[in-house]
Amino acid sequence: MTLRDVAELAGVSSRTVSNVVNGYANVTERTRLRVQQAVDQLGYRPNVLARNLARGRSGQIAVVVPYLDTPYFSELLQGIIRAARVQGYNVLIDQTDGDREHERMLINHGSSRLLFDGVIFSPLGLSQQALADRDPDLPLVVLGERVSDGTFDHVGIDDVTASRQATEHLLDLGRTRLAAIGDQPYETGEAAQLRTRGFREAHERRGLPVREDLVIGTPRFNRVDGAGAMAHLLDRDDPPDAVFCYSDLVALGAIHTLVGRGLRVPEDVAVIGYDDIEDGRYSNPPVTTISPDKEMIATTAVERLLLRIGSATAPPGLELRAPHRLVVRESTAGRRAG
Amino acid sequence: MTLRDVAELAGVSSRTVSNVVNGYANVTERTRLRVQQAVDQLGYRPNVLARNLARGRSGQIAVVVPYLDTPYFSELLQGIIRAARVQGYNVLIDQTDGDREHERMLINHGSSRLLFDGVIFSPLGLSQQALADRDPDLPLVVLGERVSDGTFDHVGIDDVTASRQATEHLLDLGRTRLAAIGDQPYETGEAAQLRTRGFREAHERRGLPVREDLVIGTPRFNRVDGAGAMAHLLDRDDPPDAVFCYSDLVALGAIHTLVGRGLRVPEDVAVIGYDDIEDGRYSNPPVTTISPDKEMIATTAVERLLLRIGSATAPPGLELRAPHRLVVRESTAGRRAG
DNA sequence: CATGCTGTTTGCAGCGCTGCAAAATCGTAG
DNA sequence: CTACGATTTTGCAGCGCTGCAAACAGCATG
Incomplete structure (x- = not known):
């Protein structure tokens, strides 16, 4: 079940089918309909692997956190996954246990190229220096309390x-x-x-x-x-x-x-x-x-990362501050706060 | 930086480099060394996208849970990720919020082919029937309390x-x-x-x-x-x-x-x-x-799934029971249990 | 009716790797 | 020294898609 099969059925070139499937502009309503019909009839679904290879992008971003079972991170992750999915991106989650070597590897594209197009990274073991020494071509957004050196974005609260x-x-x-x-x-x-x-x-x-x-x-x-x-x-x-x-x-x-x-x-x-x-x-x-406004942190991080991935020339590294507020509950205010 | 570049430097064919990189048998120690040297010198790293396309597998498995911020799942996930990584597999995590439609989509390979080679699935909204109606070619391991209909493995406790x-x-x-x-x-x-x-x-x-x-x-x-x-x-x-x-x-x-x-x-x-x-x-x-023995559940699930992915003819669906034990603490036994 | 323009469709090459089977090499026995 | 089997290496095709640029409309204009 390939593009070519659909093309044959619809009586157009495979390139046109590709155009339709990807919603590219400049396709007549007439052809679009004909192709769409063929797609439906054959139950065609694009092969992501081939698409990725041809595009040279994996359509995935990695989120690297020290610990996955830390509620703060899993709550944040939910927001990130949601935001990424909206943009057609998948999220690869990686837990480092704060291991310096593991962290270093990940901000250098891991052990193989192109598994992910960019990284949202919450460093723990890694020093500022190690961050600077990373693969400069890998789009990076850092969460937490680091300060950007201008080559990546940093999202956090004050x-x-x-x-x-x-x-x-x-x-x-x-x-x-x-x-x-x-x-x-x-x-x-x-x-x-x-x-x-x-x-x-x-x-x-x-x-x-x-x-x-x-x-x-x-x-x-x-x-x-x-x-x-x-x-x-x-x-x-x-x-x-x-x-x-x-x-x-x-x-x-x-x-x-x-x-x-x-x-x-x-x-x-x-x-x-x-x-x-x-x-x-x-x-x-x-x-x-x-x-901290976790939703804001998540969407901002994803947004900035995709912007980096999408642009040929790296945008300047920004310091992005999400809002926070003090929530008073019983552990300080006593029963009346409940 | 492709296989061909390495091949040229090492003075061998690109196929041989591939063999070395993948640790295939039947490579002389001499050539292996020469190739390895070239690999190191050029800092070559394989392009996963191309490899995936050629192999027809993505090297990824999806783990589908209803909620990610549920500690039980995030604890389980850690084990799954660890087990999968050991086998060279990546884990895609998906949260369904128990949404029936979303769940159904995922056990039918999502919206595109080959994003993942198999699924570890913790169903919530999906009925037994819907499970049976899934894409039969997608290797599946189910967690939780369903009963296998013989086409997938089920891992859970009693x-x-x-x-x-x-x-x-x-x-x-x-x-x-x-x-x-x-x-x-x-x-x-x-x-x-x-x-x-x-x-x-x-x-x-x-x-x-x-x-x-x-x-x-x-x-x-x-x-x-x-x-x-x-x-x-x-x-x-x-x-x-x-x-x-x-x-x-x-x-x-x-x-x-x-x-x-x-x-x-x-x-x-x-x-x-x-x-x-x-x-x-x-x-x-x-x-x-x-x-429940979460570590056991995680490793068993991964193990069975990879076995399914690897074998041409689907193995029979097994009911796999992980052990559990009663842990008595203060909420029933009082202070003396602490 | 030729001309140029915009908008649509197409063909081809190639992304970088692996499967397959053939070719080359090596070691050993006749 | 030749022949043969076993091991190692190679060449080629092709995975299914998209980028690019060329080809082809369709339409209004001179």
């Missing part, structure tokens, strides 16, 4: 501001001993560092000192890390009365520890998270959080 | 037994008023119905009557459904003292409602879930659950 707002929210509640869970003071921890900066800024604005001993690092941003760090904090002489967690998962882990120790949230310790994942809305108590 | 065990666990705790949340007494709700059957069997074995008014249906298996159904149950004159939830998400939603109403879990109401998602381990309290 982390420093968001983190400052989160911290200010805790201060507004009258809390005085604020902890932060999730700092990563090393090269690849830029995301975390921006949040720490926001945390500090909030203190500075109020003229308050940062309780340095309550700023805790974690290797990742999930429940276990949060639970462990919280336990650590509670063992201090002067434990915190509020915690800024660098992700909702961390917050859920922290709450888990708190409740496990018989402490009340938020009465004894207020907890704020980051990401606004669905779990946080149905936890006990529901988690106050910074909510 | 839902009836698992559900019976879950229910028996509640009865063992001395609970007498058992509720079940998640029944779906209609054509496409087979998964739910098997669980309800297990729920009944447990009662029958003990010679106890099923409290029919405490068997609650829900359209889906997530938090909101669980929260709503639980609220509903608590408004009864004679509310349950134990609840069997047909997914962990439902259980989390139910617990949310319970705690919100000031009830204690498990003292007032014991809650058991299904799926053993990570969230359930870090919730308050941690959720007792039926834990």
Whole structure:
């Protein structure tokens, strides 16, 4: 069942059938109808493989995330898949586990050419330098907290501001001993560092000192890390009365520890998270959080990537900021927020 | 940078380069070395598009799930992706939202041929009949609770037994008023119905009557459904003292409602879930659950699918059962389980 | 009725690889 | 030294489609 078969039945050239199938301009209504009829009659469906080869494009984009089972990413992915499909693109999903080598390979087109036409990439293990050293011909959009060097687009929210707002929210509640869970003071921890900066800024604005001993690092941003760090904090002489967690998962882990120790949230310790994942809305108590506009991030990323793929000369790398907002729930405001 | 370029540099035919690149047998060590050197020198990487066209296979499999942000699926997906990659296959992920039409399209090769060589499918909206009416040439492995009609493989756990065990666990705790949340007494709700059957069997074995008014249906298996159904149950004159939830998400939603109403879990109401998602381990309290061996399900599904793809004559459709176990946590056993 | 114009259709080459079968090479035995 | 089987290498065709540019309308104009 090839173009040629359809062409024969319709009494036109195969090139014309191709034109019809692809909705190209300049086809008479008469021929279009005749071809369409033949297509329907034979149940013809184009062979993507051949099309891809001829076009030199795969019609696929890769989305590279560190972890797939992280709700934040799977929620984001849904938006990306939807947006890509609308444009006739398929999405290949890749999980790197933050593995540096794996990440490097992927932004260099993987092990074979043309599997995907571009990448939406959420780096974890990769340094800014490694990003710069990538295959320059592979269209790239970066998510998260990197800064564009001008050769790719970067989509994210304003982390420093968001983190400052989160911290200010805790201060507004009258809390005085604020902890932060999730700092990563090393090269690849830029995301975390921006949040720490926001945390500090909030203190500075109020003229308050940062309780340095309550700023805790974690290797990742999930429940276990949060639970462990919280336990650590509670063992201090002067434990915190509020915690800024660098992700909702961390917050859920922290709450888990708190409740496990018989402490009340938020009465004894207020907890704020980051990401606004669905779990946080149905936890006990529901988690106050910074909510990035994920839909916007997803569509913007896809849009920019396809633009890059489509244009012969690479457009300049943009810094794109999606909006975010503070969503107050019970984990800081208490029952009245529910 | 094509095979031909490499061939020229190495002084062999392009076919030989192809043989080397693909690790085919019958290549002298000497030539292999020479070719490999040329490959490295030129940084040659095969063009997957061309390879796919020539081979008539895309090297991709589609995984079709109803919802991507459901932790159960994203956890399963990770295993599938890993298993597929090992075999040199890529995974295309598709979310259907349970849409019947979308599902039907996908098990008929989508809108174009050869995008994927086979499908791992977790049906939701599709009836048994629709499954049977699919494109018979598309290798298919079904996950979940369908029964194979002999033309595809089916991988799942023994839902009836698992559900019976879950229910028996509640009865063992001395609970007498058992509720079940998640029944779906209609054509496409087979998964739910098997669980309800297990729920009944447990009662029958003990010679106890099923409290029919405490068997609650829900359209889906997530938090909101669980929260709503639980609220509903608590408004009864004679509310349950134990609840069997047909997914962990439902259980989390139910617990949310319970705690919100000031009830204690498990003292007032014991809650058991299904799926053993990570969230359930870090919730308050941690959720007792039926834990399917997801790793096993994933690898089995991939293995069987690739076998189908590889063999000219379709192998018989198998019913494959992955093991499961009951994991007891605090939501039924109380603090001592933690 | 020739001319030029726009709009439509066509033919051909080729994307880069692999399947197939033939050709070349090698090693061994007669 | 020749013949033969086994192994290694090669040549060719073609997967099914699209890019390109040429060919062919159809139509209005001079």
